[in-house]
Amino acid sequence: MIPPHLRTQAAEHDLGEFVRRYRRRPGVIGTFVAFAPLVGALVLGIRESDPTTTLGILVFLWPPLFLTWCVSTRRRLDGGVYLFTGGFAEVHGRKVRYAVPWARVREVRYKSVEHWLNFIPVAYIAKCMITLDNGGVIELDGSYRSLERLAQDLGAH
Numbered sequence: 295m296i297p298p299h300l301r302t303q304a305a306e307h308d309l310g311e312f313v314r315r316y317r318r319r320p321g322v323i324g325t326f327v328a329f330a331p332l333v334g335a336l337v338l339g340i341r342e343s344d345p346t347t348t349l350g351i352l353v354f355l356w357p358p359l360f361l362t363w364c365v366s367t368r369r370r371l372d373g374g375v376y377l378f379t380g381g382f383a384e385v386h387g388r389k390v391r392y393a394v395p396w397a398r399v400r401e402v403r404y405k406s407v408e409h410w411l412n413f414i415p416v417a418y419i420a421k422c423m424i425t426l427d428n429g430g431v432i433e434l435d436g437s438y439r440s441l442e443r444l445a446q447d448l449g450a451h
Contacts, residue, residue, distance in 0.1 A: 370437075
């Protein structure tokens with residue numbers, strides 16, 4: 295359940311037993327960039343009836359973009375925030391960015407902002423800021439699932 299590289303980091307920082315994992319969501323912008331050339335090529339092929347250009351885009355341009363998106367999304371989703379009895383760790387793919395014991399956490403703040411356009415919600419931004427004893431700040435963005443609950447769990451310790 296816990297990746298081996300995280301298990302060693304957790305043991306080095308004496309984080310204790312594993313409690314819970316908060317996963318990340320795929321990004322909307324990256325998904326758009328991955329599929330926009332495909333849609334553009336199909337529209338160009340249908341509208342202009344130019345199969346050579348369409349085929350060229352579909353064969354040479356789109357697969358590298360799509361594969362890059364697949365790899366980066368896989369790395370992004372492999373990580374997350376892992377809560378332990380003695381602290382927490384933020385993981386991106388195979389890299390442990392932070393392994394922090396609870397004693398170093400001074401403050402946890404959660405902030406969310408909704409943007410409306412004529413009574414229609416168009417954007418929601420959420421952040422969780424964790425202030426450490428040395429003055430450093432770890433910022434978790436809204437790409438984590440249930441960020442508000444994560445902030446509550448972090449603040450409870």
